[in-house]
Every structure is written in structure tokens, then in C-alpha cells.
Amino acid sequence: xxxxxxxxxxxxxxxxxxxxxxxxxxxxxxxxxxxxxxxxxxxxxxxxxxxxxxxxxxxxxxxxxxxxxxxxxxxxxxxxxxxxxxxxxxxxxxxxxxxxxxxxxxxxxxxxxxxxxxxxxxxxxxxxxxxxxxxxxxxxxxxxxxxxxxxxxxxxxxxxxxxxxxxxxxxxxxxxxxxxxxxxxxxxxxxxxxxxxxxxxxxxxxxxxxxxxxxxxxxxxxxxx
Amino acid sequence: xxxxxxxxxxxxxxxxxxxxxxxxxxxxxxxxxxxxxxxxxxxxxxxxxxxxxxxxxxxxxxxxxxxxxxxxxxxxxxxxxxxxxxxxxxxxxxxxxxxxxxxxxxxxxxxxxxxxxxxxxxxxxxxxxxxxxxxxxxxxxxxxxxxxxxxxxxxxxxxxxxxxxxxxxxxxxxxxxxxxxxxxxxxxxxxxxxxxxxxxxxxxxxxxxxxxxxxxxxxxxxxxxxxxxxxxxxxxxxxxxxxxxxxxxxxxxxxxxxxxxxxxxxxxxxxxxxxxxxxxxxxxxxxxxxxxxxxxxxxxxxxxxxxxxxxxxxxxxxxxxxxxxxxxxxxxxxxxxxxxxxxxxxxxxxxxxxxxxxxxxxxxxxxxxxxxxxxxxxxxxxxxxxxxxxxxxxxxxxxxxxxxxxxxxxxxxxxxxxxxxxxxxxxxxxxxxxxxxxxxxxxxxxxxxxxxxxxxxxxxxxxxxxxxxxxxxxxxxxxxxxxxxxxxxxxxxxxxxxxxxxxxxxxxxxxxxxxxxxxxxxxxxxxxxxxxxxx
Numbered sequence: 001x002x003x004x005x006x007x008x009x010x011x012x013x014x015x016x017x018x019x020x021x022x023x024x025x026x027x028x029x030x031x032x033x034x035x036x037x038x039x040x041x042x043x044x045x046x047x048x049x050x051x052x053x054x055x056x057x058x059x060x061x062x063x064x065x066x067x068x069x070x071x072x073x074x075x076x077x078x079x080x081x082x083x084x085x086x087x088x089x090x091x092x093x094x095x096x097x098x099x100x101x102x103x104x105x106x107x108x109x110x111x112x113x114x115x116x117x118x119x120x121x122x123x124x125x126x127x128x129x130x131x132x133x134x135x136x137x138x139x140x141x142x143x144x145x146x147x148x149x150x151x152x153x154x155x156x157x158x159x160x161x162x163x164x165x166x167x168x169x170x171x172x173x174x175x176x177x178x179x180x181x182x183x184x185x186x187x188x189x190x191x192x193x194x195x196x197x198x199x200x201x202x203x204x205x206x207x208x209x210x211x212x213x214x215x216x217x218x219x220x221x222x223x224x225x
Numbered sequence: 226x227x228x229x230x231x232x233x234x235x236x237x238x239x240x241x242x243x244x245x246x247x248x249x250x251x252x253x254x255x256x257x258x259x260x261x262x263x264x265x266x267x268x269x270x271x272x273x274x275x276x277x278x279x280x281x282x283x284x285x286x287x288x289x290x291x292x293x294x295x296x297x298x299x300x301x302x303x304x305x306x307x308x309x310x311x312x313x314x315x316x317x318x319x320x321x322x323x324x325x326x327x328x329x330x331x332x333x334x335x336x337x338x339x340x341x342x343x344x345x346x347x348x349x350x351x352x353x354x355x356x357x358x359x360x361x362x363x364x365x366x367x368x369x370x371x372x373x374x375x376x377x378x379x380x381x382x383x384x385x386x387x388x389x390x391x392x393x394x395x396x397x398x399x400x401x402x403x404x405x406x407x408x409x410x411x412x413x414x415x416x417x418x419x420x421x422x423x424x425x426x427x428x429x430x431x432x433x434x435x436x437x438x439x440x441x442x443x444x445x446x447x448x449x450x451x452x453x454x455x456x457x458x459x460x461x462x463x464x465x466x467x468x469x470x471x472x473x474x475x476x477x478x479x480x481x482x483x484x485x486x487x488x489x490x491x492x493x494x495x496x497x498x499x500x501x502x503x504x505x506x507x508x509x510x511x512x513x514x515x516x517x518x519x520x521x522x523x524x525x526x527x528x529x530x531x532x533x534x535x536x537x538x539x540x541x542x543x544x545x546x547x548x549x550x551x552x553x554x555x556x557x558x559x560x561x562x563x564x565x566x567x568x569x570x571x572x573x574x575x576x577x578x579x580x581x582x583x584x585x586x587x588x589x590x591x592x593x594x595x596x597x598x599x600x601x602x603x604x605x606x607x608x609x610x611x612x613x614x615x616x617x618x619x620x621x622x623x624x625x626x627x628x629x630x631x632x633x634x635x636x637x638x639x640x641x642x643x644x645x646x647x648x649x650x651x652x653x654x655x656x657x658x659x660x661x662x663x664x665x666x667x668x669x670x671x672x673x674x675x676x677x678x679x680x681x682x683x684x685x686x687x688x689x690x691x692x693x694x695x696x697x698x699x700x701x702x703x704x705x706x707x708x709x710x711x712x713x714x715x716x717x718x719x720x721x722x723x724x725x726x727x728x729x730x731x732x733x734x735x736x737x738x739x740x741x742x743x744x745x746x747x748x749x750x751x752x753x754x755x756x757x758x759x760x
Contacts, residue, residue: 050398052503074506075401082402088395092416101412102403151403 001026002047002155002187007056008211009042016042018211019056026061026154029181029188031198033216034208040191041085043208044157047189048082049075061154081153085160087140089132095143096128102151114150122146122176138169142176149180155187156180162197177201243574250571250629251593254604258466261607265463274467283451287471290448293366293373294434300374301429302422305385307511307518310410312382313389314504324386327379327522331684332734333529334691335376336711337727339442341532342372344720348535369443373433375525380432381425382522388421389414406505420486427483428594431476435597438693442715448472449694453599456698462607469600480595484587487638536724546725550710557706558733560621561689564628565682565737568636572681573674575633576640591634601630602698619701627699628689635688636681643677675745683738690730 002024009017016039024030032040045051046058049065058066060080065073089098099118103111119125122142132140141161148156161177162170174197181188181201192198195216198205205216248256266274312323346363353360392414400409415422437450449472456465507515537543547554575590593601605627609618617623655669671678693708700709707726714723 045398048398048402050401050503071503074406075398075503076404076406078402080402082399084395084399086395088393088399090396090400090413090417101400104404104408147399 001059001061002189003057003059003062004047005057005059007043007046007053007058009039009046009051009053015211017046017053017208020211020213022206022213024187024189026187027185028204029190029202031190031192031202031205032208032213033191033193033195033198033205035193038208039211040193040208041159044082044159044189044191047078047155048080048157049073049078050082079151079154080157081148081151081155082157083141083144083148083159083161085163087132087137087144089135089140089143089147091132094129094131095124095135095146098132098143099147099150102147118146118150121180122149136169137165138172141165141169141173145176145180153186155189157189157191159191160193161190162192174200240574243571246571247575247590247633249608250626251633252589253608254601254630255592255596257608258462258600258604262463262466265461283448283468283471286446286448286451287475290434290472291475293370293440293447294430296370297373297377297433298426298430300370301377301381302385302426304374304378304518304521305381305425306415306422307515308382308522309385309389311515311519312386314502324383326526327383327386330379330526332687332731333376334708334730335373335436335439336442336691336693336708336715337529337533337730338372338376339439340536340715340720340723340727341529342368342375344532344536344724345528348532364443366440366443366445369440369445372443373439375528376439377429377432378522378525381429384421384425384428385418388418388425391421392417401505405508407508407511410505423486424483427479427486430479431483431595434472434476435595436694437599438712442712449597449599452597452603453694453698456599456603462603465603466600469597472597473595473600476595476597477592480591481588484584484591488587533724533728536720537728539721542721543725543728546722547729549722550707550726553705553707553710554729554733556621556624556704557690557708558737560624560706561628561686562737564625564632564689565636565685567625568629568633568685569640569678569682571629572633572636572640573678575637576644579637579641579644590637593630593632594634598631598692598694599698602627602695605630605695605699621701621704623699623701624696624704624706627695628685628692631692631695632685632688636685639677639681639684640674643674647673679738679741679745682741683734686737687734690733 002022004020004022006019006021007017008015008019020043032043034040042051046053046066047060049071052069052071053066055068056066057064057068060073060078063073065071065078089095090101093101096115099115100111103114106114115128116125119128122145124139124142124146127135127139127143132143135143145161158177162173165173178201180186188202190198190201195205206213207216312319315323343363346361350360396417397409397414400413404412434447435449437447437453440447441450448469452465452469452472455468456462459465578586579590596604605623606618608614609623609626611618617626651673652669655665691708692706693712696706697709697712700706707729711723711726714726
């Protein structure tokens with residue numbers, strides 16, 4: 001469960017998030033929509049622990065992760081996976097190494113099993129030894145998802161994962177994301193500026209406008225705001 | 226059609242002139258040395274070669290010099306990595322201010338650090354003596370290593386910071402989500418920042434091994450000093466060149482590697498806003514080393530300021546120093562400023578070709594960075610000391626040529642960085658909307674290049690002010706520079722006079738930078754205003 005209580009964040013004079021409160025239950029799939037620069041990505045980064053709020057509290061599974069500007073849980077202990085819009089694959093590592101990076105502390109046999117399973121699940125087995133700069137945009141996005149899933153996060157954050165893909169790659173990626181989210185109990189926070197795309201993956205939609213968060217559709221699974 | 230042919234012809238002529246200028250100014254001294262040596266070898270017998278030097282002694286000296294340069298490089302790179310990793314996590318504006326401050330410390334030449342550290346240690350020893358503690362010994366290789374490390378720490382830290390900023394911060398962020406921050410830094414950021422870090426190592430190594438000013442101040446012999454001594458003893462350019470050959474081989478290999486890494490540095494740094502980003506959780510040992518490195522850099526800045534401040538607390542001494550060295554001050558300022566002004570168009574042309582022409586151009590243009598400084602001086606003597614060019618050789622112009630030969634490569638690197646950063650679409654757009662050649666240059670191109678041009682000019686000026694090993698050889702009779710005067714006084718222990726002269730170096734730099742910026746600003750004000758958009 002993710003709980004945000006009165007979370008605010010400003011960049012200079014501009015208040016991006018204004019006392020936002022939101023509770024996302026375990027296994028829920030919610031979408032955040034809004035125009036460019038409204039603070040969607042910032043909200044994801046706050047949940048992931050990559051940015052610090054100016055005010056407010058963030059709780060993950062009931063545990064206090066942020067208390068104002070104080071960080072109680074560092075990013076790597078939050079069990080959060082984040083898929084960036086730009087894939088952000090490490091260019092000096094091949095696909096396999098990119099995926100294995102997050103399995104640092106696991107025994108070798110378990111790591112190999114997980115790697116094989118993730119590659120198969122995301123349809124990237126044939127890309128295992130390839131370097132990121134040799135992959136197409138769609139392939140890079142698949143590998144980014146595989147890398148995010150490998151450490152088995154409890155919360156999956158996706159930042160416009162279908163942006164800048166051609167139609168065929170978008171459809172393939174959409175099917176992959178749908179398959180992943182429907183077959184797991186991960187909590188999903190999906191950021192997009194396309195309402196239809198949000199509706200196809202998520203049970204609930206929220207719109208960010210003027211730093212405030214508001215629901216935009218009738219929830220299928222009840223969440224409190 | 227005719228117009229195009231005309232433009233192409235004049236452009237080619239301009240290119241040819243610049244290529245010739247680069248060949249004369251930067252590569253000319255080396256070419257002249259090679260010709261002199263070949264001619265000497267043709268005339269000489271086998272015994273002449275045997276008399277050049279003791280090869281075993283030279284080999285030992287080379288090892289000693291390389292060991293010294295490696296020790297300085299390791300220390301500077303360690304300081305750079307730990308300090309830069311701390312600055313990197315700060316707010317972008319703050320960390321760039323720190324980087325600018327560090328780069329401005331380049332304005333303090335090595336001999337000011339020698340003076341400052343000697344004074345600081347003497348002062349410290351006096352304090353230790355009052356409480357009955359043993360005095361610190363500040364001499365020999367250890368002292369030379371420390372001073373050289375301090376002198377070059379800003380260069381390596383600045384480049385390391387640039388290296389860290391060349392890594393997209395999102396790559397670090399993704400790693401932070403699955404592994405501790407130190408793992409993400411060690412396995413993701415450091416390998417990606419390796420090219421600029423390795424280039425920084427190469428530059429520190431080269432700057433150390435080609436210059437003898439710091440070791441010689443501690444009465445230590447290095448290979449670069451040996452070249453100077455060989456030439457002073459025999460006045461034979463060929464013998465000096467042959468003596469320098471083992472060092473030359475080493476420096477050219479390091480230069481080639483450095484340039485290889487430099488070419489891998491990404492085009493633009495990733496400057497994302499870092500407003501209250503989650504600061505990395507470093508392990509205690511790493512945070513302590515970061516703190517130590519930052520403290521060393523603070524000391525590096527404070528010690529020269531403190532020492533010079535205490536040493537020159539007497540205004541009469543400063544006045545005396547200025548009056549007694551007024552000729553040197555004027556000559557140094559004049560020649561350094563002239564070198565920086567002449568160097569800019571040549572550096573700009575050289576840099577613009579670096580983007581297009583193959584590796585050999587890179588190597589040719591940047592070759593002087595890898596040349597032992599005394600060898601550059603000897604090469605200039607060999608090139609200009611003849612009947613046809615004696616008027617140049619016997620005038621202050623020879624100092625200008627010396628500074629250009631040594632530092633044109635540095636100015637070229639600055640201009641090259643700007644050219645790589647400039648979006649070519651901006652220039653294409655300017656060509657389309659404003660086809661007049663003059664308007665394109667004065668309103669688009671020069672303003673885009675202005676800031677880097679000024680930085681390159683100031684850098685050339687600063688480096689020229691502190692130049693010693695080459696100008697000591699090429700100095701025309703009856704002239705001197707501040708640096709040479711300081712260097713001579715330093716050996717006589719005239720601390721007050723030396724400190725006063727040292728203080729003039731940063732003051733001259735500030736004055737020159739101010740004049741340049743005022744001129745640049747004024748020039749832009751004089752431009753015809755761009756037409757306002759018609760609604």
C-alpha cells in the first residue's frame with residue numbers, strides 16, 4: 001500500500017504538487033494523467049525515493065518512507081521498480097547484465113533462473129547478449145521492463161512507457177504491460193497524458209492539475225483519496 | 226556559379242593560411258628540431274652519439290620523473306573522484322560554481338604554491354615549536370609531490386566533475402532503486418564517467434612530467450630539467466632533442482591515449498535540475514574520504530591566499546616590487562595578452578577541423594601538450610634563430626610565439642568543446658533566415674562562440690603568465706618576465722618581494738578578464754539590433 005499525506009513539492013517559485021493526499025491499496029492499478037510539466041513524473045520520483053518532498057509524509061506498506069524532507073527508507077529498500085520514458089538502459093552493459101544488476105545479492109543459480117524466466121516473459125531471450133545501442137526503441141523498452149521486474153518489486157511505477165514508439169511497437173508493449181499487470185499482485189502507478197491508454201491498463205484514473213489531484217473515473221476497486 | 230567558385234577559392238585560401246599558421250606556431254618547433262637533428266646525425270660520427278649522455282643515468286632519471294608524475298596523477302585523481310562525487314550531488318548551480326572556482330585556481334601558477342606552502346609550513350613549525358612539538362620536514366620528493374598535487378588538483382577535480390555530469394542522472398536513479406547507492410555509483414556512474422577521468426589523469430601526468438618548475442625549486446632533478454641542462458651546456462639543439470627522445474616517446478604515448486579518451490567524452494553534460502533530490506546514502510568510509518578530499522581542496526585554496534596575504538601585508542613592499550619590476554610586468558602582460566588574442570582565431574580554426582578531419586589532425590594540433598616544455602623552447606630557438614627571422618627572434622614576439630607554441634592546444638580544446646556543444650540546427654536555421662554572411666557571423670556565430678572564446682583567451686593569458694621552462698630559453702636579451710624574476714628571487718629567499726610579485730599574477734588575470742568582458746559586452750551593444758517580429 002502506498003500512502004501520501006499532504007505531500008508538496010516546489011521547483012523554485014512554482015508549486016508542482018500542492019498538499020496531495022492519496023492511498024493506493026496493494027495490487028491496485030491507478031493511472032495519473034495531466035498535461036506536460038504538471039508533476040506526474042515528480043510524484044513517481046517521490047514515491048520511488050529519488051526526490052524528496054518539501055512537506056508531507058509518504059508511507060509504503062504502512063512504513064514511513066519520507067517524513068517531510070527526512071528520508072526514512074532509501075530508494076533501494078522501497079521495493080519499487082520504475083520504468084522511465086527513455087528506457088535508461090546502462091549503455092556499458094549488455095541486456096543480460098542490465099537485468100542481472102538488480103539481483104546483486106541473490107545466489108547464482110537463482111539469478112540465472114530468474115534471468116531466464118524474465119527474458120522469456122518479456123520476449124527478450126534472443127536479445128540477452130546484445131548491447132543497448134543495437135536495440136530498437138521497442139526492444140529497449142521491453143528490456144527496461146525486464147530489468148525492472150527482475151528484483152520482483154512490490155510497486156511498479158511506469159512513466160509514459162508507450163511514448164515515442166511506432167504503432168506496432170506500442171501494441172506489442174501494451175500487450176506485454178497488460179499481461180504483466182494482470183498476472184501479478186504488484187501495485188501499478190501508470191503515468192500517461194492519454195486518457196484512453198490509461199483506461200486500458202488501470203482501474204482508476206487521477207488527473208493532476210494545478211498541483212492538485214482529482215479522480216476522473218468511477219473506481220472499480222475502491223481507493224480512498 | 227561564379228560566386229560559389231569565388232567563395233570556395235577564398236575559403237580554401239583562408240584554410241591554407243590557417244593550416245600554415247598552425248604548422249609554424251604549434252608544430253614548427255618540433256619539425257625544426259627533427260630537421261636539425263637529422264642534419265647533425267648526417268654530419269656526426271658514432272663517437273658523437275656516444276658522447277651525448279649516459280643512457281643508464283638517463284633511464285634512471287626517466288623512471289624517477291615518471292614515478293613522480295604517476296604519484297601526482299594518482300593523488301590528484303583520487304582527490305578528484307572523491308571531491309567531485311560530493312559536489313556532483315549538490316544543487317546543480319552550486320556545484321557548477323564550485324567547478325568554476327576550481328578552474329579559476331588554475332590562475333595560480335605552481336611557483337606560487339611553492340612559496341605559499343613553504344611559508345605555511347614555516348609558520349606551522351613556528352607554532353609547533355612554541356608547544357615543544359617536533360618540526361615538519363618540507364623538502365625533497367615528498368614536498369615536491371605535495372605542491373605539484375596541490376597545483377593540479379583543480380584541473381583534475383574540474384574534469385572529474387565534468388565527467389560525472391556527462392552521465393545521465395537517470396541511469397544512476399535506475400540503479401539506486403535496486404542496489405545501494407555506492408554500488409550504483411561504482412558500477413554505473415564511474416565506468417560511464419571513465420573517459421573524462423582518464424583524460425584528466427593523462428593531462429595531470431603530462432603537465433607534471435613536461436615541467437620542471439616544482440621539482441627544481443626543491444633542488445630535485447627531473448628529465449625535463451635534464452633537457453634544459455643539456456642545451457645550456459652544449460647549445461646544440463640536436464643533442465638536446467636526442468636527450469629528450471626517451472621522454473618524448475613516453476609523453477606521446479600518454480598523449481595519444483589521453484586524446485583517445487577525450488574523444489569519447491559525451492557531447493553535452495546532462496544538467497538536470499536537482500531541486501532537493503534525494504542525496505545518495507554513501508557508506509561512512511566513502512563519506513569520510515569525500516570529506517577529506519573536499520578539505521584538501523579547501524586547503525589548496527586557503528593556503529596560497531593566507532600565505533600571500535601575510536607575506537604582503539606591507540604595502541611598501543608591494544609598491545617596491547611593482548616599481549622595480551615594472552618593465553617585466555608590462556612585458557609579461559603585453560606578450561601574454563597578444564598571445565591570447567592571436568591564438569583565438571587559430572584555435573578556432575584548429576577546433577573546427579577537429580570535428581571533421583581524421584585522428585592525425587587531433588594529434589598534430591594537440592601535440593604540444595605532450596612536448597617537454599624546455600624542448601619547445603629549444604625548438605623555437607632552432608626555428609627562429611636564423612638570419613631571415615632574427616628580427617622576430619630578437620624581439621618580444623618570440624615570447625608570444627613561445628606562449629602560443631605551448632598553449633594553443635589548450636585554447637583549441639576549449640573551442641572544440643564549445644563547437645561540439647553548439648547545436649548545428651541553430652546554425653542551419655540562421656543560414657536559412659539570415660543569408661547575409663556578415664549578419665550570420667556577427668549576430669549568430671560569434672555571439673554563440675563568445676563565452677568560450679573569452680574563456681580560451683583568459684586561459685591562454687593565465688598559462689602564459691606562469692610559463693617558465695620554455696620562456697627561460699627563448700627570452701630575448703635584456704628582457705624578463707614576472708615568472709622568471711619570481712623564480713630567480715625565490716632561490717635568493719626574497720620572500721616579501723616574491724609574494725608581492727606573485728600577488729600581481731591573479732590581479733593581472735582579473736584585470737585582463739574584466740577588460741575582455743567589457744570589450745565583449747560593448748561590442749555586442751554596438752551591433753545593429755535584430756528586427757522586431759511583425760505582429
